[in-house]
Amino acid sequence: MGRDKALLDLGGEPALGRVIRILREVPVSRVVVVLRPIGAALRRSVDLTGVTTAINVDPESGQTASIRIGWKNVESSARAVVLCPVDVPLFEADDVRSLLAAFRSRPDRAKIVAPSVDGRRGHPVVFAADVAREFAALGRDEPAHAIVRRDPERIVHVPSTNRWLVNDLDTPEEYAEAVRALARGGPVRES
Numbered sequence: 001m002g003r004d005k006a007l008l009d010l011g012g013e014p015a016l017g018r019v020i021r022i023l024r025e026v027p028v029s030r031v032v033v034v035l036r037p038i039g040a041a042l043r044r045s046v047d048l049t050g051v052t053t054a055i056n057v058d059p060e061s062g063q064t065a066s067i068r069i070g071w072k073n074v075e076s077s078a079r080a081v082v083l084c085p086v087d088v089p090l091f092e093a094d095d096v097r098s099l100l101a102a103f104r105s106r107p108d109r110a111k112i113v114a115p116s117v118d119g120r121r122g123h124p125v126v127f128a129a130d131v132a133r134e135f136a137a138l139g140r141d142e143p144a145h146a147i148v149r150r151d152p153e154r155i156v157h158v159p160s161t162n163r164w165l166v167n168d169l170d171t172p173e174e175y176a177e178a179v180r181a182l183a184r185g186g187p188v189r190e191s
Helices: 015-025 040-045 063-071 093-104 129-137 145-150 172-183
Strands: 032-035 052-055 080-083 112-117 125-128 155-159
Touching (some): 063 080, 093 125, 129 145
Parallel strands (some): 032 052, 112 155
Antiparallel strands (some): 080 125, 112 125
């Protein structure tokens, strides 16, 4: 992207601020945000009140390292963790509520609940808390999606029409499209 994705302006709020706001609306019991060493711009732009922040001092180590750091800050009594990458920020509270409802009613064997849009898996993803061990066991260069792909039988897919659950904001063009979608009234849902 060439810019800090956490600070991308989405309808008058930074992407990270939007993610935190929506998780508060759900509500979830605790929000843990993994950041690179925090700069003044982020602290000025994002309300981190009541949020647990953890620092990935080596942000070039990748997403898996950040996920491990986040898991270390999850309460031991947690039953589930909702993983929300900041580059997929156009989910709504109802999207998360649907995922959590599916998690509560999932078969015992299912450990992962993910949205699905036209057969594509997206974010956020809900993981049973005991999946933390699997993240801890991943190799340094092994991507987090290896856990999701490991056993299709333990995944519950929740159909959604919010196409932004499968669209990352990785390029200026994708960001511009997201800004246009928000200007039209929010994430685009297919009818």
